[in-house]
Amino acid sequence: MLLKTTEVAALLRVHPKQIYRLLEQGLPARRVGSEWRFVRSEVLAWSQTGEAIAPAGAPVTPTSSTSTLLAANGDVVIDLLLEHIAAAGRTLVGFVPADRGEALRLLEAQRVLMAGYHGDAHPPQELQQVRLARIHLVRRHIGLAYAPGEKTRLRRLGDFLGLPLALRPATAGVRVAFDAALEAEGLAKKKPRGAVYPSHREAVFAVLRGEAKAALTTSAWAERVGLGFFSLGEEDYDLLLRARDLGDPAAVAACETAQGKPFRAALRGIAGYDAKHAGTIRYFD
Numbered sequence: 001m002l003l004k005t006t007e008v009a010a011l012l013r014v015h016p017k018q019i020y021r022l023l024e025q026g027l028p029a030r031r032v033g034s035e036w037r038f039v040r041s042e043v044l045a046w047s048q049t050g051e052a053i054a055p056a057g058a059p060v061t062p063t064s065s066t067s068t069l070l071a072a073n074g075d076v077v078i079d080l081l082l083e084h085i086a087a088a089g090r091t092l093v094g095f096v097p098a099d100r101g102e103a104l105r106l107l108e109a110q111r112v113l114m115a116g117y118h119g120d121a122h123p124p125q126e127l128q129q130v131r132l133a134r135i136h137l138v139r140r141h142i143g144l145a146y147a148p149g150e151k152t153r154l155r156r157l158g159d160f161l162g163l164p165l166a167l168r169p170a171t172a173g174v175r176v177a178f179d180a181a182l183e184a185e186g187l188a189k190k191k192p193r194g195a196v197y198p199s200h201r202e203a204v205f206a207v208l209r210g211e212a213k214a215a216l217t218t219s220a221w222a223e224r225v226g227l228g229f230f231s232l233g234e235e236d237y238d239l240l241l242r243a244r245d246l247g248d249p250a251a252v253a254a255c256e257t258a259q260g261k262p263f264r265a266a267l268r269g270i271a272g273y274d275a276k277h278a279g280t281i282r283y284f285d
Contacts, residue, residue: 136277142219200215
């Protein structure tokens with residue numbers, strides 16, 4: 001018979017939350033649905049190998065040092081992920097709106113469990129000192145969304161310069177890609193004009209309200225609100241977290257939801273998304 005987490009905690013005389021820490025140390029276990037299950041003989045054999053086990057009553061270090069929060073930029077895939085986690089009755093994940101740079105800073109400060117991670121940015125220095133994991137969600141197209149009536153005028157990247165744009169902060173992934181594209185085409189000296197918006201949602205709605213002619217965003221957001229799209233390229237969109245936190249119930253919920261058929265089916269109908277590797281875990285070594 002397989003043991004539950006609480007039963008293993010009683011067997012080893014530790015707090016139930018300590019079990020997740022022991023999983024990181026090699027405690028043998030297996031997944032049954034959304035729960036961990038254990039074989040009594042395997043647990044006892046492992047406990048005799050000299051691994052450190054905190055005594056009952058000792059201070060407990062939970063599997064994650066943060067609350068179950070996800071900091072990300074409000075991409076459509078994040079909306080869908082959170083919706084599917086909630087619909088399945090899984091561990092709820094709180095959402096903190098943040099561009100890529102701010103999300104990584106929050107993760108570095110251990111104020112969130114996971115951060116949206118995309119493009120080729122390097123994690124902050126402190127995070128490079130620990131092993132990091134990436135839960136892959138989608139490969140997506142990033143670029144500029146514009147009113148459909150502008151299509152004949154906007155055929156090249158240079159055509160967008162001089163127009164009022166809904167820009168993103170300098171630390172946002174799509175802004176970094178935009179600046180790199182300008183550099184590649186010899187247009188870096190032509191400073192784009194427009195207001196800066198904190199999220200994809202607010203940027204595309206600025207176009208709909210007539211405040212801007214185009215917005216830095218993803219093809220998924222362009223399609224969602226009925227705008228045309230000029231692609232700047234593709235990038236992976238992942239969730240970044242400390243590898244030690246992969247056993248956290250919220251991280252498990254995110255990973256298993258991403259691997260699930262309902263989530264992947266929902267993504268197939270959205271422009272510019274490739275979800276065939278959703279839920280794959282990769283590591284920064």
